[in-house]
Amino acid sequence: MNILYDERVDGALPDVDKQALLQALQTRLPNLQVLHQREELKPYECDGLSAYRTTPMLVVLPRHIEEVQGVLRVCHELHVPVVARGAGTGLSGGALPLEKGVLLVMARFNNILHIDPAARTARVQPGVRNLAISQAAAPFGLYYAPDPSSQIACSIGGNVAENAGGVHCLKYGLTVHNVLKVDILTVDGEHLNLGSNALDAPGFDLLALFTGSEGLLGVITEVTVKLLPKPQTAKVLLAAFDSVEKAGRAVGDIIAAGIIPGGLEMMDNLAIRAAEDFIHAGYPVDAQAILLCELDGVEADVSDDCERVRQVLQQAGAIEVRQARDEAERVRFWAGRKNAFPAVGRLSPDYYCMDGTIPRRELPGVLHAIAELSKEYGLRVANVFHAGDGNMHPLILFDANQPGELDRAEALGGKILELCVKVGGSITGEHGVGREKINQMCAQFNSDELTLFHAVKTAFDPGGLLNPGKNIPTLHRCAEFGAMHIHGGQLPFPELERF
Amino acid sequence: MNILYDERVDGALPDVDKQALLQALQTRLPNLQVLHQREELKPYECDGLSAYRTTPMLVVLPRHIEEVQGVLRVCHELHVPVVARGAGTGLSGGALPLEKGVLLVMARFNNILHIDPAARTARVQPGVRNLAISQAAAPFGLYYAPDPSSQIACSIGGNVAENAGGVHCLKYGLTVHNVLKVDILTVDGEHLNLGSNALDAPGFDLLALFTGSEGLLGVITEVTVKLLPKPQTAKVLLAAFDSVEKAGRAVGDIIAAGIIPGGLEMMDNLAIRAAEDFIHAGYPVDAQAILLCELDGVEADVSDDCERVRQVLQQAGAIEVRQARDEAERVRFWAGRKNAFPAVGRLSPDYYCMDGTIPRRELPGVLHAIAELSKEYGLRVANVFHAGDGNMHPLILFDANQPGELDRAEALGGKILELCVKVGGSITGEHGVGREKINQMCAQFNSDELTLFHAVKTAFDPGGLLNPGKNIPTLHRCAEFGAMHIHGGQLPFPELERF
Numbered sequence: 001m002n003i004l005y006d007e008r009v010d011g012a013l014p015d016v017d018k019q020a021l022l023q024a025l026q027t028r029l030p031n032l033q034v035l036h037q038r039e040e041l042k043p044y045e046c047d048g049l050s051a052y053r054t055t056p057m058l059v060v061l062p063r064h065i066e067e068v069q070g071v072l073r074v075c076h077e078l079h080v081p082v083v084a085r086g087a088g089t090g091l092s093g094g095a096l097p098l099e100k101g102v103l104l105v106m107a108r109f110n111n112i113l114h115i116d117p118a119a120r121t122a123r124v125q126p127g128v129r130n131l132a133i134s135q136a137a138a139p140f141g142l143y144y145a146p147d148p149s150s151q152i153a154c155s156i157g158g159n160v161a162e163n164a165g166g167v168h169c170l171k172y173g174l175t176v177h178n179v180l181k182v183d184i185l186t187v188d189g190e191h192l193n194l195g196s197n198a199l200d201a202p203g204f205d206l207l208a209l210f211t212g213s214e215g216l217l218g219v220i221t222e223v224t225v226k227l228l229p230k231p232q233t234a235k236v237l238l239a240a241f242d243s244v245e246k247a248g249r250a251v252g253d254i255i256a257a258g259i260i261p262g263g264l265e266m267m268d269n270l271a272i273r274a275a276e277d278f279i280h281a282g283y284p285v286d287a288q289a290i291l292l293c294e295l296d297g298v299e300a301d302v303s304d305d306c307e308r309v310r311q312v313l314q315q316a317g318a319i320e321v322r323q324a325r326d327e328a329e330r331v332r333f334w335a336g337r338k339n340a341f342p343a344v345g346r347l348s349p350d351y352y353c354m355d356g357t358i359p360r361r362e363l364p365g366v367l368h369a370i371a372e373l374s375k376e377y378g379l380r381v382a383n384v385f386h387a388g389d390g391n392m393h394p395l396i397l398f399d400a401n402q403p404g405e406l407d408r409a410e411a412l413g414g415k416i417l418e419l420c421v422k423v424g425g426s427i428t429g430e431h432g433v434g435r436e437k438i439n440q441m442c443a444q445f446n447s448d449e450l451t452l453f454h455a456v457k458t459a460f461d462p463g464g465l466l467n468p469g470k471n472i473p474t475l476h477r478c479a480e481f482g483a484m485h486i487h488g489g490q491l492p493f494p495e496l497e498r499f
Numbered sequence: 500m501n502i503l504y505d506e507r508v509d510g511a512l513p514d515v516d517k518q519a520l521l522q523a524l525q526t527r528l529p530n531l532q533v534l535h536q537r538e539e540l541k542p543y544e545c546d547g548l549s550a551y552r553t554t555p556m557l558v559v560l561p562r563h564i565e566e567v568q569g570v571l572r573v574c575h576e577l578h579v580p581v582v583a584r585g586a587g588t589g590l591s592g593g594a595l596p597l598e599k600g601v602l603l604v605m606a607r608f609n610n611i612l613h614i615d616p617a618a619r620t621a622r623v624q625p626g627v628r629n630l631a632i633s634q635a636a637a638p639f640g641l642y643y644a645p646d647p648s649s650q651i652a653c654s655i656g657g658n659v660a661e662n663a664g665g666v667h668c669l670k671y672g673l674t675v676h677n678v679l680k681v682d683i684l685t686v687d688g689e690h691l692n693l694g695s696n697a698l699d700a701p702g703f704d705l706l707a708l709f710t711g712s713e714g715l716l717g718v719i720t721e722v723t724v725k726l727l728p729k730p731q732t733a734k735v736l737l738a739a740f741d742s743v744e745k746a747g748r749a750v751g752d753i754i755a756a757g758i759i760p761g762g763l764e765m766m767d768n769l770a771i772r773a774a775e776d777f778i779h780a781g782y783p784v785d786a787q788a789i790l791l792c793e794l795d796g797v798e799a800d801v802s803d804d805c806e807r808v809r810q811v812l813q814q815a816g817a818i819e820v821r822q823a824r825d826e827a828e829r830v831r832f833w834a835g836r837k838n839a840f841p842a843v844g845r846l847s848p849d850y851y852c853m854d855g856t857i858p859r860r861e862l863p864g865v866l867h868a869i870a871e872l873s874k875e876y877g878l879r880v881a882n883v884f885h886a887g888d889g890n891m892h893p894l895i896l897f898d899a900n901q902p903g904e905l906d907r908a909e910a911l912g913g914k915i916l917e918l919c920v921k922v923g924g925s926i927t928g929e930h931g932v933g934r935e936k937i938n939q940m941c942a943q944f945n946s947d948e949l950t951l952f953h954a955v956k957t958a959f960d961p962g963g964l965l966n967p968g969k970n971i972p973t974l975h976r977c978a979e980f981g982a983m984h985i986h987g988g989q990l991p992f993p994e995l996e997r998f
Contacts, residue, residue: 118751119858119859120754120755173676177676190947197924198858198889198923198924202925202926202927202936202940203952203971204711204716205675205708205710208704209704209955252617256616256619258728297800298800301797304799305797360618420697424696425697427701428701441701448691452685452691452705452958452959453702456708456955458958459957471702472702
């Protein structure tokens with residue numbers, strides 16, 4: 001069974017009269033750019049999860065909020081589904097278009113509206129790139145903390161929709177912790193402000209509810225983010241271990257010692273060798289695992305913490321602990337990590353990047369279990385991930401041209417995610433559910449919980465027109481997929497018992 | 500018009516057959532303690548907002564989750580509203596009982612279930628007192644950060660329901676930022692887990708939605724909180740100013756300098772004198788305002804930051820900056836602040852404590868405007884508040900025995916909250932909406948926003964049985980109260996134009 005791609009969602013949508021829709025849009029919004037020829041639509045057929053492709057019925061590229069509002073109203077009247085999209089860098093297919101729907105591209109809303117250094121906030125349009133906010137804030141000594149690896153390209157609207165993370169989220173939080181206010185348009189084009197510029201907003205916390213809702217509740221038209229002062233200094237330690245389990249335990253030890261690193265990343269031998277071949281970062285290629293631990297803050301504090309972390313690492317059995325001697329070496333250490341995905345990509349024609357979280361204390365056991373699963377499925381798995389917050393990114397190496405390998409990779413990926421759920425974790429850390437993990441949601445949640453999700457969705461979008469088929473599976477889909485929910489210690493998957 | 504007390508909510512509820520309900524509870528839950536005699540019910544007629552009193556129809560004091568579940572199921576079947584209550588220390592009447600409803604007291608769920616020092620979490624029952632968590636975590640060098648002034652008595656379930664704050668929330672966040680997982684029972688007694696032990700949970704963020712929902716969405720049965728390592732050291736600076744506006748500006752300057760104090764509190768002359776008379780904290784009684792700024796962390800870092808804050812304060816025009824010479828003086832400085840409310844209570848037979856937030860940059864102007872309003876209404880106002888996060892607590896002094904003074908105090912309080920909304924703030928910082936501020940919600944939100952709140956409420960509680968009449972006003976109520984919503988710069992209240 002191919003659990004990755006599933007056309008039923010699109011198939012189940014009612015048919016749309018494309019010509020009537022096109023005419024309504026062109027009549028009501030004469031200045032709106034609408035793409036409707038097959039060759040124009042092709043570039044929009046996928047987001048960052050390129051294994052999933054669907055040609056959208058129409059693509060609209062509005063320039064003004066009024067045009068977005070107009071598109072939503074027309075689609076609402078004609079009952080046409082709408083998928084909003086930012087830069088299209090998402091890794092879970094959250095912006096995958098619909099054959100019977102409009103793709104609403106918000107990329108042109110790319111203005112930074114206001115930086116307030118005193119309040120330490122930036123008010124930006126949704127198409128502004130993540131890194132562009134930090135660049136604009138730099139003259140004030142400020143930056144925007146969440147830093148997905150795609151930060152050079154990904155846009156803040158997508159970051160909010162997916163509750164994006166990054167290397168520094170261990171210390172500085174996910175997108176939800178760094179956003180003050182989001183302006184949205186509802187499915188019928190009403191303007192709403194969620195959150196406020198003040199400490200707290202009364203009523204239900206719709207801002208947090210909206211963050212990470214993957215385009216199911218509304219379309220983002222403006223975002224106000226918090227900015228942080230740039231740390232005075234940052235130092236990085238590299239620790240080598242002769243087993244991944246020891247490295248996994250060291251992660252918990254650092255946190256238990258009361259230290260919160262700016263970043264705490266782990267790579268296993270396969271990832272180390274790949275990165276070293278590609279970047280020449282100076283990694284110890286014989287180590288079974290390395291940890292990169294960055295400490296940031298004021299000078300005295302950071303020096304003090306470096307000493308404490310070094311002691312913890314040595315007690316945890318590190319065979320070597322090195323501190324980057326200078327800024328150049330620090331940058332090199334990180335370059336290896338940041339290029340680990342493309343580096344692993346050189347090892348194999350294809351790889352499948354997973355994204356699950358687990359409680360930190362489960363790291364040693366889960367790393368061991370992944371190694372066992374890797375043997376069982378006959379596919380190599382490289383581990384390179386945000387160890388500090390238990391956010392794993394196993395990369396499953398395969399060759400799509402070898403018959404059966406894609407299916408095996410998908411099946412192995414599914415097992416790894418179910419394992420994450422079993423140990424108290426979740427099926428996504430920072431990439432979102434999107435289309436990719438919609439079946440795994442049946443493992444994460446029971447039918448009461450899913451019913452509540454649908455009720456919340458209905459509160460915002462009674463007709464189900466916003467990004468249907470993503471994020472929240474129907475109960476029907478879960479029933480078809482099988483009663484996967486792991487509940488009260490009852491394991492429907494006996495093969496997981498050994499962990 | 501008396502905007503504080505409003506009996507219409509109870510009046511609008513359908514009648515309940517008290518005997519039938521009592522019998523159903525006693526039959527189905529023979530071990531459940533049920534109070535139903537008038538004299539037994541009396542102690543439960545109010546929470547911390549004692550100006551509002553209603554005798555509940557019945558009080559239940561369950562000891563086991565199954566009893567809570569049973570109560571909810573019986574009430575659901577008989578269509579009886581339920582108000583859940585923790586320690587009853589809330590200041591906005593969120594746990595005010597209903598004449599036609601059951602008061603569900605969760606105080607007996609007071610066990611700390613598990614402290615996990617490695618994961619830095621505590622799993623506790625909802626009736627556990629806030630301070631008891633920190634006490635239990637102390638042997639591990641850990642503590643629970645949010646610290647409402649009532650922390651010796653208030654319980655964590657109430658903290659979650661109200662999204663409670665405290666002195667240290669500027670640096671460490673509100674309750675929502677310090678909670679990992681909440682187990683709830685729905686209105687019909689279904690068990691749900693919101694959040695997870697891992698970094699992030701997929702699907703909609705129902706944990707954040709639930710936090711601060713004031714008992715409208717479910718009943719809390721268990722809470723997992725994050726614990727933090729106790730800071731190595733804490734130092735406090737006291738700065739005196741000859742005007743409240745200058746002190747207000749200094750608050751913004753400290754934050755803009757990139758420093759996040761553990762606490763940053765402000766008191767005006769009336770509060771300073773009251774506290775000094777009561778506690779002898781060593782405050783400068785001639786100052787128009789003082790700031791207390793606590794810096795915590797590792798020794799070197801804190802010393803460094805103290806110097807920087809001192810410079811900022813002097814540049815902002817402080818007439819005196821003192822650092823507490825030793826721990827005894829530091830504790831004395833805080834004792835004055837922490838006892839400021841009772842100290843102000845000695846100045847006047849009654850006072851009315853407001854709770855609004857504003858963007859920090861608005862502090863000087865809003866403090867000025869409050870002084871003007873104080874003159875206009877002929878009532879003294881003492882200001883003592885969490886300045887760092889713009890969370891104001893104006894204390895309006897009045898004598899309820901003087902005809903008209905209560906009405907004037909309420910009217911003045913309403914004006915202050917509307918002013919908070921007007922400058923981009925909110926009508927509550929940490930005390931919640933409850934019954935007290937339900938009318939001001941009409942000023943904070945427009946009818947589209949309120950409609951969305953009701954739709955979300957309906958997703959959890961279609962029959963509206965959980966804590967009706969709190970937190971979210973009906974559109975009908977807002978229409979009766981007057982079209983207060985301040986929108987798009989259009990001010991329905993011309994008397995506010997001068998600010």
